[in-house]
Amino acid sequence: GAGVSQSPSNKVxxxxxxxxxxxDPISGHTALYWYRQRLGQxxxxxxxxxxxxxxxxxxxxxDRFSAERTGESVSTLTIQRTQQEDSAVYxxxxxxxxxxxxxxxxPGTRLTVL
Amino acid sequence: GEDVExxxxxSVREGDSSVINCTYTDSSxxxxxxxxxxxxxxxxLLTYIFSNMDMKQDQRLTVLLNKKDKHLSLRIAxxxxxxSAIYFxxxxxxxxxxxxxxxxxxxxxxx
Numbered sequence: 518g519a520g521v522s523q524s525p526s527n528k529v530x531x532x533x534x535x536x537x538x539x540x541d542p543i544s545g546h547t548a549l550y551w552y553r554q555r556l557g558q559x560x561x562x563x564x565x566x567x568x569x570x571x572x573x574x575x576x577x578x579x580d581r582f583s584a585e586r587t588g589e590s591v592s593t594l595t596i597q598r599t600q601q602e603d604s605a606v607y608x609x610x611x612x613x614x615x616x617x618x619x620x621x622x623x624p625g626t627r628l629t630v631l
Numbered sequence: 632g633e634d635v636e637x638x639x640x641x642s643v644r645e646g647d648s649s650v651i652n653c654t655y656t657d658s659s660x661x662x663x664x665x666x667x668x669x670x671x672x673x674x675x676l677l678t679y680i681f682s683n684m685d686m687k688q689d690q691r692l693t694v695l696l697n698k699k700d701k702h703l704s705l706r707i708a709x710x711x712x713x714x715s716a717i718y719f720x721x722x723x724x725x726x727x728x729x730x731x732x733x734x735x736x737x738x739x740x741x742x
Contacts, residue, residue, distance in 0.1 A: 521673070550729065559635070559719060559732035560674075573728065608673060615728050622666075622674040 519543075521623035523609050529629045530599055538594045538626045542611030549592050550610040550620060551584060560608060566592060567615050599630045637720050637733035643740055649707040651736045653720030656701060660722040663696060664730065665705045668717045677705070677718075707738075715740045 522541045530536050542549050548567055552560040562576040566586040577583070581599075586592040596603055606627050610620040634656045643649045655663070661682050666674040680687045680694045680703075687694045693706040707714055717735040 548728070552732075557734070559734040560721075560730070562729040562731070565728055567728075576729070610674075619676060619679065620730060621676065624671075624673040 521609055521611050521621055523607075523623040523626050525626060526624065527627045527629075529631065531631055532601060533598055535595065535597045536599055536628065538596075538607050538628070540592045540594070540609030540611075540623060542590065542592070542609070543621060544590075546611035546613055546621075547589060548612045548615045548620075549586060550612075551592070551594050552608045552610065553578075554606045554608060554625070556605070563594070563607075565615075596628075599628075601630050604628055604630045635720055635722055635731050635733040637718075637736045639734065640737050641739070643710050643738070645710060645712060645740050645742050647710055649705075649710045649714070649738055649740075651705045651707075651718050651720075651738065653703040653705075653733055654701055655703065655720070655722045655731075657722060657731070658698075658701065662723045663694075663703050664719075664721040664723070665692075665694065666719040666721060666732075668719065668735070670716075674719065710738075710740050712740045712742075714738060 524539045550565045551563040554560050564584050568589050569586045581597045584594045606625040608625045610622045612620045637653045664679040665677040667677050668674050691708045695704045717737050719735045720733040721730040
């Protein structure tokens with residue numbers, strides 16, 4: 518596609534439920550990144566993929582968060598047993614490679630945990 | 632540690648120049664970026680500068696980098712209402728494959 522796409526655009530869930538967020542990177546981009554943006558704050562790095570591998574998981578806030586990537590394409594971010602503090606916009610970005618630094622962002626998924 | 636700071640709000644009159652400032656702490660930063668975020672939209676890369684440069688100009692945008700003071704600025708000439716958005720400064724620290732973002736500066740352009 519022309520740009521990074523994410524789905525759903527909005528997700529409202531109840532505390533304790535699991536959610537899955539999807540990211541489709543720009544075709545041919547080998548690097549993929551997940552960030553979280555809390556209301557009124559900057560972006561917080563969560564995880565990145567080089568191909569299907571995630572060398573750096575240090576940004577994941579807790580073991581309730583996990584991510585995977587398949588086929589060097591689509592990635593899913595899963596949050597188990599959601600908490601109210603998980604409410605945020607989750608942004609995905611991709612870049613041609615790790616060494617090519619320009620990251621292109623998707624529109625984000627707004628997650629609201631009631 | 633890594634930290635990026637920006638002022639939170641800037642108000643300018645249409646047609647004036649806007650200057651958005653940013654400070655960062657990691658002296659090993661290789662690239663510094665400016666992103667624009669409009670309501671309901673993702674982040675749009677505006678421009679970036681490599682750490683061995685001190686200035687970069689791109690149409691109405693001028694980026695100035697003072698490595699000694701770890702200070703980055705974005706100047707928008709002839710600011711228009713369409714420039715109203717949140718502007719994020721970000722650094723890519725040396726050896727890291729993630730961007731460190733500031734909290735964003737909300738630019739309001741009024742007639």
